[in-house]
Amino acid sequence: MSKIYDAVIVGGGIIGCSIAFQLVKRGLRVLVIEKERMISEASSAAAGMLGAQSEFSSDSPMIPLALKSRAMFPQLADELKELTRIDIGLVQKGLIKLAFTESELCELQQQYQFWKTLDSSVRWLQRTELHELEPNVTAEVSGAMYIPNDGQVRAGDLSLAFAKAASVSGAEIREYTEVVSFVTENDQVRGVVTKSEFIYADNVIVAVGAWSAKLLRETGIELQMHPVKGECLSVITEQPLLQATVFAKNGCYIVPKWGNRLLIGATSIANTFHKHVSVQGIYRLLERAQQIMPQLAEAKWEKTWAGIRPQTGDGLPYIGEHPIYKGLWMATGHYRNGILLSPITGVLVADLITKGKHENMNLSSFQLSRKNGITLIT
Structure with missing residues (x-):
C-alpha cells in the first residue's frame, strides 16, 4: 500500500501538537492520534510556569533548550492567536x-x-x-x-492553541484511537497499528509522555522512565x-x-x-x-x-530517532518542563525529520542511545 502520511504523531498532548504544528508548516501530511480526547493528560494539568532558570542550579544540557524555548513565547503567542484566536495567557512578571x-x-x-x-x-x-x-x-x-524573565502561560490554552493551529494548518486529528503497535520492515518504520486498522507513514513520532515506555517495549528498547x-x-x-x-x-x-x-x-x-x-x-x-x-x-x-x-532516569527528555528503527522518533520524558520546552521540541523534531539535523543545538544528551538512556531488550 502506498504511503498516506508523511508523519504520524502518537500522542495528542502539548508536545505532539507542537510537533504537528511545525511539521505542517513545513508542508508535510500529518496525522495526530490520541487514545483519549486531545489535551487530556499532563498538558492540561500543568501550572504553566516557564521556569527556564528557576529549574536549574548548575550547568545542564537542558539550559540552552530552556532559554531558547522561553525566548520563543512572545512571538509564538502572537502567531497562535492570529491562527486560532486563542490567547495563551503569557505573563512576564517574573x-x-x-x-x-x-x-x-x-x-x-x-x-x-x-x-x-x-x-x-x-x-x-x-x-x-x-x-x-x-x-x-x-x-x-x-x-x-x-x-x-521566568514567566508563565495558561497551559491548557497553549496546548489547545497548538492543537487547533496544527488542525487549521492541515493536520488531521483522530481522538479516541489507541495505537497498539508499529508497522516495521527491514529496520524501518512503515506506520502504526491501531485496534481497528493499519496506518502507513514514512515517519512515526512517539509523544505519549509517561505511557511511552510501555508502547516502545515491543521495539526492543526499555526506556529509563x-x-x-x-x-x-x-x-x-x-x-x-x-x-x-x-x-x-x-x-x-x-x-x-x-x-x-x-x-x-x-x-x-x-x-x-x-x-x-x-x-x-x-x-x-x-x-x-x-x-x-x-x-x-x-x-x-x-x-x-x-x-x-x-x-527519565537522568532527568533529560528523549528527543531523537530510535536506535534500531529508522523513521521512528521520540519526543517524551519532559517531566516538569513540558510546557516550557514545547515550542523548541516542536522545532527540533521537525528539523530532524525534514533536514536530518538541527544546526544550532547539540542534541547528543537527549538521544535514546545516550549513556543510561535505554536498555536493549534481548
Whole structure:
C-alpha cells in the first residue's frame, strides 16, 4: 500500500501538537492520534510556569533548550492567536524563589551564584525588597531570589492553541484511537497499528509522555522512565494577592492566574498512573502555601486535580530517532518542563525529520542511545 502520511504523531498532548504544528508548516501530511480526547493528560494539568532558570542550579544540557524555548513565547503567542484566536495567557512578571530553612537558604544562594554570572538581571532580594515586590508574601523567609524573565502561560490554552493551529494548518486529528503497535520492515518504520486498522507513514513520532515506555517495549528498547503524579489545587481570593509566581524550595509554588485565581502545586508521587487526589497531598500543599502567604486561609476553595508527568532516569527528555528503527522518533520524558520546552521540541523534531539535523543545538544528551538512556531488550 502506498504511503498516506508523511508523519504520524502518537500522542495528542502539548508536545505532539507542537510537533504537528511545525511539521505542517513545513508542508508535510500529518496525522495526530490520541487514545483519549486531545489535551487530556499532563498538558492540561500543568501550572504553566516557564521556569527556564528557576529549574536549574548548575550547568545542564537542558539550559540552552530552556532559554531558547522561553525566548520563543512572545512571538509564538502572537502567531497562535492570529491562527486560532486563542490567547495563551503569557505573563512576564517574573518568578521569586524562596527559602525558609538554613539548608534551603544554602541551596538557593548556590543557585543565585550560578545564575548571576550568566544573567545580570537575576537579583538576590532583601526582605524589604521582597515586600516591595510582593507585600503579601510572608516576611518569615530566609532568602529570596528574583528571576524577572521566568514567566508563565495558561497551559491548557497553549496546548489547545497548538492543537487547533496544527488542525487549521492541515493536520488531521483522530481522538479516541489507541495505537497498539508499529508497522516495521527491514529496520524501518512503515506506520502504526491501531485496534481497528493499519496506518502507513514514512515517519512515526512517539509523544505519549509517561505511557511511552510501555508502547516502545515491543521495539526492543526499555526506556529509563517512570510516571510521577502531581496533585494541584486552585483557590480564588477577594483581591489580587500576587503579581509574580512564587516557588518555595520545599517544592510548593503559587501561580497567579486571571480572575484572582491562585494555582497551588504540586506533589510528586512516583510510579503511579492513578490520578486520584489524596487528602494528605492537598493538606501538605495548603500547609506549605499558607506558610508562603498566610492570607490564603481566607481564600475561596475552587478545585483539585492531578496529572501524570514522565520522568527519565537522568532527568533529560528523549528527543531523537530510535536506535534500531529508522523513521521512528521520540519526543517524551519532559517531566516538569513540558510546557516550557514545547515550542523548541516542536522545532527540533521537525528539523530532524525534514533536514536530518538541527544546526544550532547539540542534541547528543537527549538521544535514546545516550549513556543510561535505554536498555536493549534481548
